[in-house]
Amino acid sequence: MSKKIITTNDWSRRSVLKAGLGTAAVAGAPMFYMKNAYAAEYLNDPGDASSVKFGFNVPQTGAYADEGADELRAYELAVQHLNGEGDGGMLNTMQPSSLKGNGVLGKKVEFVTGDTQTKSDAARASAKRMIEKDGVTMITGGSSSGVAIAVQGLCQEAGVIFMAGLTHSNDTTGKDKRRNGFRHFFNGYMSGQALGPVLEKAYGKERNAYHLTADYTWGWTQEASIKASTESIGWKTGNTVKTPVGAGDFSQYITPVLNSGADTLILNHYGKDMINSLTQAVQFGLRDKQVNGQDFVIVVPLYSRLMAQGAGENVKGIFGSTNWHWSLPDAGSQAFVKSFGQAYGFPPSQAAHTCYVQALLYADACERAGTFMPCEVVKALEDHKFDGMGNGPTEYRGADHQCFKDVLVVKGKDNPSSQFDVLEVVEVTPRAQVEYEPDNEFFAGGDLGPCNNGAA
Amino acid sequence: MTKKVLESELFIMLLFAGAVLTMPLWLAPIGAGYPDLMQKFAIFGLFAIGYNVLFGLTGYLSFGHAAFLGVGSYAAVWSFKLLSMNVLPAIFFSMIFSGIFAYMIGFVSLRRSGIYFSILTLAFAQMSYNLAYSVLTPITNGETGLQLTLNDPRILDAASSNGGALPSPTLFGLKMSGFEGFYFCAVLLIIGFFIALKISRSPFGLVLKGIKSNQTRMKFTGFNTRPYLITAFVISGMYAGLAGSLMAVTDPLAGAERMQWTASGEVVLMTILGGVGTLVGPVLGAGIIKYFENIFSAFNDRSLHEVLAFLPDGMENIVVTLVRPFVGEGWHLTLGVLFMLVIIFLPGGIMQGIDRIFGKSKKKKAAEAAAATARMGEEQHG
Known part of the structure; x- marks a missing residue:
């Protein structure tokens, strides 16, 4: 048995050699990568190219x-x-x-x-x-x-x-x-600064928020920003739960919200994740509930028209912020x-x-x-x-x-006139309100470093 | 050239080394002669060679090898963060850690064979992925991925500020990006290939092949196969760790997605596509899959029109419409079709195709290949 196997290997080795010889022949092709060897001032300088x-x-x-x-x-x-x-x-x-x-x-x-x-x-x-x-x-x-x-x-x-x-x-x-x-x-901090006053006006100071957060840098920093801004208007933060990106099914994360005593769900999700989590939250009847004597509400800090369109009916009346509309x-x-x-x-x-x-x-x-x-x-x-x-x-x-x-605070439209007309601008938050110092605690710890022209 | 010369290790190694080191020349005409992709060829070539030590020689189909790749990457990046930007300690620790990790997983998984073994390794790898993704976030930085920062300790490096910029991995001052990085990976690929060649021709390799053809018979003749299997598993885990560390060396970042089951499946595809149990097959398979992933996925409508501009207008549009689903975001489709064609017509992988073209005793070869596949099939079903 073993002898036979050795033969198999001999043959494949031999074919290797022949394949290798073939490649060696191709290697003779005059395409040579050293064409970039002449000095340019910076990486990928287009030079005289048109x-x-x-x-x-x-x-x-x-x-x-x-x-x-x-x-x-x-x-x-x-x-x-x-x-x-x-x-x-x-x-x-x-x-x-x-x-x-x-x-x-x-x-x-x-x-x-x-x-x-x-x-x-x-x-x-x-x-x-x-x-x-x-x-x-x-x-x-x-x-x-x-x-x-x-x-x-x-x-x-x-x-x-x-x-x-x-x-x-x-x-x-x-x-x-x-x-x-x-x-x-x-960014997340600006969303928080813009949303805070609008949420206070719409939902009052007595709220208990539950966060579902996409588990990566964006989710983490947005959650922290929104938390800081809502706590400054008197809201309490209950649970904050991290969910994997692209989870598809969020029911296991939404069920606990029902019994947590929270009256506000903040969805730090984006793209298809937000469409899924919002749709499921609405299907679970969260928005029909009364908790602590107030209507249960959902907030989506980062909104986009594409997502609102994807979530359809479910976005009506939901607040969020957006860069442009x-x-x-x-x-x-x-x-x-x-x-x-x-x-x-x-x-x-x-x-x-x-x-x-x-x-x-x-x-x-x-x-x-x-x-x-x-x-x-x-x-x-x-x-x-x-x-x-x-x-x-x-x-x-x-x-x-x-x-x-400026940052836009938007709300899901109650009576959309077309499939694209799903968001209405509630407030244009002026730049001064969302501006911060470069060494703000949410942005500290980094350094721009020197610029890099790249090796020519 | 006599048969003896052709089969000598020196000749094989010279030819392999020649082909690998001249990659920038012969890959340029097909648009693949740029450093990043060639680094990927070398790195995944190593990964597949190591995988083949287990799957090709013993027939044990592991579906969890990406876990070792991930462990290697994390170990390397941590070595960059804590010790030094020199690549040697990074590679050393990657191989040690992935070896230990492979021993632990292998110790449990190798109690079973066939499909049960595959499922066990898959489960362990998926567990590692989920741990890296969520629970172990302080070590892995979760979804964002582990990256270097300016205030890492790097206790072995002398206080070189690098002008306030992030340092990059070096081999005693030689930067590991671009062509230098490729040649470094290429040299390791050649060494890795040599070790695999030695293993395959050693008595140890013979035992592994014996396990593949009939483990029960091996046991009846008094062989305790388990230590051999664990050794093979750890060796291939260390190859994966080496590949993972090279990924971090050429690009100092480690993300959890490297450990996902799709990544484990990819190396199985590479090995089968190239030819299970052959020496060069896995390297070829790795190259083809990475080529598709990087080159085919980059085609869009505009580049297709450019390529097909020689056709008459109406014709061009038809061809573009027909080809479009198979390139760009649809490159998986092309790969799937290629994979099916290879499996149906060349069960021994691309190496079997090369054999058919060059081989003299076709019938014998085909019979052997068929027998080999039949054995594989038996093992998987039984």
Whole structure:
């Protein structure tokens, strides 16, 4: 028996050799990777090339896939507008703007896409491919703060710019902030500051809150922020329960809420998770209950139109906060909604908005800096003030690379007029109310560090 | 070249080393010649080689090897955080910890064989994943993943501030990213391959093969197979730990998803796709799966149109519509089809296909391969 097996091995070894010989022949091919050996000033310098590449790294599968798909639509629209195709969208309303609609620095914008799978490993592999193989100067995307932080760290190490997409964790511009990374989206702390007064007005000071929280950086920091803000208006915090991302079924987490004595459920969930947990909470009859002499209420601190649409009837009357909403009347929002609607037939989500704006802001910063060199672009973006992008006057604070602007408090509409008209804006919380010092306790512990141009 | 030369270890190793070290040259034309993907080829090649020591030689189908990969990654990142950014202690501790972990899981799981063994390992791996994801958050940082920070102690490193930036893993000052990282992984892959070759040709390897063909008969002849099985399990666990540590070396981050059952399933697919029990097969399988994952998944409508631009317009659109579901987010579909084709027509994996092309005594080979698969099948059903 054993003898026979040895023979088997001999043969496979032999075939190995032959396969190896074949590969050796291929190795003779003159494609040689040393073409990058000449000195460039920074990583992926497009040099004299007629085009420049951006990397769009979004979740195309998993719990945040809906957001990812909408982000990709927005990026493609941004590229068209930068290249002077279509109606130009926010290029016409952005102030100040150095964009001319002829690409960036005269180079046509091209892009590559990747699937983050909402996993840090996959997202970093995909970002590395973009940097090492496709030669991008900037990576943007998100939808999960865990992924955003992982990719931001990678871009810092490699030496390209990271324009964060939808990421709401305090840590992205807090303890995990990086010099090469920028965030336009608002964060958990801002949500807390904006929601607090509205919740006090609507639900009073005597509340006992129960948190269900997505178990990763975003959930943790949002829970802490909301907890701090609701406790400051006199609410008590009962249980806080962590749930895995992409759990699908939340019934085992919702049943205990019924008997916990809590009268408020705060869902620190996002994407399909929020749709599932909210739908199940409503199906379990939570909202029909009376606890401590008050109606049981549910709060979803981070709202999005896509999620509200997914949860359907169940969102009616539920409060939350959002970065942007397509019904805003300002010229920038209207221009964006119009061109997005013409291209795809429905209004954009807040994820699409923040990604579109980030792509434009990066392009504009390159124009102003006169180069794609990361350190110069960082300088152009730090403390940059702009307007006409849908959120009113906005500032990219240099101390932590976080954008400061107004925050929207929204509520699920009772009588929606269309399938997209599911949220109504309750209050536009002014920037001053959500602003904080860079060394705020929720953001302390990080350091931007030096900027990185990457090894040429 | 005589048959003897062709089969000598020196020749095989030279050829394998040559093929691995020249990867940047021959992978460039197919778009895979960039460092990150080649690092993945080498790392998952090692993982699959180690897995094959267990599955290929003994026939024990483990569905939990990703747990050892994860343990290796966590150990390496902690070594970076606590001790030093040098990669050698990281690799050392990864292999030690995954070895111990493999011994513990193997000690229990190897009391059963066949499907029961598979289910046990699957259960243990899924337990480890859930622990890493929730209960052990202080050690693993849960979903977010374990990362380096500026204020880690790193007691062995001299106080080098690195200009306030995060340090990166080094081999005595040589950075482990890019091509340097690839060549480091490649050298370890070659060493790992050599050890696997030695194991497969040693008396110890013969015992393992004996266990695969008929364990009961082995026991009747007076062999206590259990220590051999545990040793094989620990060896393959240490290979997985090494692969996990290399993942952290080339990219200092460890996430719980590395331990998920899908990751365990992936290495089974790699081994079967390439050829169970062959030496090079698992490396080939690992390469193909990683290639699909990284290259096929990146295609979108626009890049398809670019590739197919040579076709007439109407034709181009039809072809793009037909091909689109199989690339981009649908790359799993292509992999599934390929896997089915290989299993149906080449039960011995891609190595069997290569044998058919080059092999002289086809009939003999086919019979043997069929017998091997039949044995595998028996083991799984029985």
